[in-house]
Amino acid sequence: MRVVKKGWKKRPRVWKKEIGCKPEKLSCLTDKPACGATLEIFEADLILLYYKGEFGGKHYYAGVKCRCCGKTDSVGKVPDDIWRRLLKKPERFDGWQEAT
């Protein structure tokens, strides 16, 4: 086959998200108070965190460590492909255990 003229190709987009460093129930990995910084985060910044549910089950979520104060913040929803790659990274317990 010979390509006469290249068709439309999706350009890879770099995922990024802006989050605030703020207090959150799920982020008790450090007991530091949130510094209030606004952070622009990329996929490489994400860490796989989990808290323990009522029956000891692990609940995973995407987190990030604030560069300003070192507090761990929850990122919220990330795109599916990024989430699948994040699940292959080493997990970290955030210190939160739901009351039984």
Ligand SMILES: [Zn+2]
């Ligand atoms: Zn911070």
